[in-house]
Amino acid sequence: MLEQLQNAKKMNAISQLAASMAHEIRNPMTTIRGFMQIMRDQKNLNSKQTMYVSLS
Numbered sequence: 001m002l003e004q005l006q007n008a009k010k011m012n013a014i015s016q017l018a019a020s021m022a023h024e025i026r027n028p029m030t031t032i033r034g035f036m037q038i039m040r041d042q043k044n045l046n047s048k049q050t051m052y053v054s055l056s
């Protein structure tokens with residue numbers, strides 16, 4: 001029973017760490033995505049820049 005409790009605590013800690021890491025990665029990626037969408041709508045981009053924005 002003690003072993004099960006320790007395993008449950010470990011799994012809880014791993015879950016919290018994974019959620020925290022996902023949050024830390026997702027926030028900047030959302031900002032970057034927003035700026036890329038704004039850049040995509042610019043009319044003064046050359047074809048190479050347009051390709052890079054689309055690729056990103």
